[in-house]
Amino acid sequence: MEINIFIDLLFKKSKERNLENFEIYYTSTKSSSIKVFNQEVDSYSDSNSQGISFRVLDNGKMGYSYTESIAEKEIDFLINEALENAAVIENNDIEEIFKGGGEYTKVEVYNPALEDVSIGAKISLLMETEKKTKNMDTRIKRVNYCVFGSGSSTRIIRNSNGLNLSEKGNSAYIYISVVAEDGGVTKSGSSYKVSNNFESFDSDYISREAVEDALSKLNPISIESKEYKVIIKNEAFASMLGAFTGIFSSDNIQKGISKLKGKLGEHIASKKVTIIDDPHMEKGMASSSFDAEGVPTRYKEVVKDGVLTTYLYNLKTAKKDGIESTGNASKGGYKGTLGISPSNFYMKKGDTHYRDLIKDLDNGILVTSLAGLHSGLNSISGDFSLAAEGFLISNGEISSALNQITVSGNFFDLLIEIEKIGDDLKFGLSPVGSQSVLIKKLNISAD
Incomplete structure (x- = not known):
């Protein structure tokens, strides 16, 4: 079921049950990771997850419930589970559902162009970074780790006080770890960058920083x-x-x-x-x-x-x-x-x-x-x-x-x-x- 339809149904059902103070909290995440080793793809993972939680204030106690399934049959479960949990809470903390107020500052945390970057482009960046790193200095003996990861997330909060908020964000990172050796002494070095702009990932800079980090640690005293x-x-x-x-x-x-x-x-x-x-x-x-x-x-x-x-x-x-x-x-x-x-x-x-x-x-x-x-x-x-x-x-x-x-x-x-x-x-x-x-x-x- 489409998430907004599910939230609308959950909201409607909660009102029909005469619940006056409740909150719906939804998150979804997508992530992927690619690792290369010796100019070959060593591993690739891709995962998606989503879930929704429900909070209700009943007789001054806050009850919680959650589910990963966005199916209509889960609506009664979420409401009943939250009410049952509220009934057994023993602490006397005063909790509340946000009543609204204040100004929201618009924050740009999502770059749609990042979602359009192909797997091939990510692999090419990793291959290029690994190759440059290995060839930069004869004392670099191996690249232990060269990985590119990316992810995006969506968050929705809606409550009985009229709050209806949503936000989407994404980011990516590249990380490389190398080993340098000289005179029987080995040292590791690394470099990384985090951004949601793929064009900002510079293989020359990442390689040079990792190599310099490793080489600087040789011949310690x-x-x-x-x-x-x-x-x-x-x-x-x-x-x-x-x-x-x-x-x-x-x-x-x-x-x-x-x-x-x-x-x-x-x-x-x-x-x-x-x-x-x-x-x-x-x-x-x-x-x-x-x-x-x-x-x-x-x-x-x-x-x-x-x-x-x-x-x-x-x-x-x-x-x-x-x-x-x-x-x-x-x-x-x-x-x-x-x-x-x-x-x-x-x-x-x-x-x-x-x-x-x-x-x-x-x-x-x-x-x-x-x-x-x-x-x-x-x-x-x-x-x-x-x-x-x-x-x-x-x-x-x-x-x-x-x-x-x-x-x-x-x-x-x-x-x-x-x-x-x-x-x-x-x-x-x-x-x-x-x-x-x-x-x-x-x-x-x-x-």
Whole structure:
């Protein structure tokens, strides 16, 4: 059944059952992935999925149900299941269906031309990228991974209060991983790009970046374990910031599992630090005009000049604090329950060029990547101990690659210790981004 017809029938049936507060949430996704190896297609996958969830407020309790089947017979199931679930809920949280209000900022997140790119064109891009990478330097021994992925999604929210919203988006990425060898030492390097414009995927740039990344790590040296002045490069700091986004969630604040509880209006970071949540960013990976409850999204500086200005809210947590939602309700697809997450979340651009950060550091360590973010940090205390890759900086120049090191410290202290911020904003394969940052001191342990 066509989805809009199904939603109309579900809406009509709900009204006939005298339901006054309900919401219909629909998502569909399409994704594909192509991998090449040694100039042959190694794997290809193509998948489609869709589903619809139903929420109903009954006697002050919110019931949920969902189904993957868009068939008329599912309508009674969705209504009955949601009502039954509402009847057994024991918590006393006050929940609501969004009543509307506010202005929606139009966000362009869909490029129809991306859907017209042929499989042949994607394979040609991968073949060309792999070939250029292998031929760029004799020390490149193999390409481990060369993949192109793309996907599109549609989201519809309709509720009993007259809300009727829809949004469509798409994106693609290319990723390559290579291995370099010299003098019996092997190191890996990688490169990637995310965009919804196929013409922006440049095989020359992707190949060169991956090769340079791998070659730069050859001939590493060991250093003394001690406290160093450190630059954490943009991608590495973005990955750390991403691991700590939960500290800004009002749900975690209200549960007492964030150290930022009670810190609104206080300095929690260096005055150089401004952290932005921007759901309207052009070509942002998490750009959207409305959140998972249909609330209009809005730009906000969560930390401004080092001062914590707001937490991130959905309707339920905002109700508890007596304020308006910030438009940060999230759902992990139609099956997911409501949570809170940022959109495009990043550190505001600083006034120092990346090369000048290196010069200003003079002597210290450049950290280029971090590993073990899921197991090596505690998002509540802020403590972390992470395997890292990096370089020694001597007299304002990158001098030598380092054998694996471990960086340790506390994230909340680290925010205070930021002395300078670069102008090199970069997002990883997620909607969390950062500039490179110069840190006053950080513990470095050498293996």
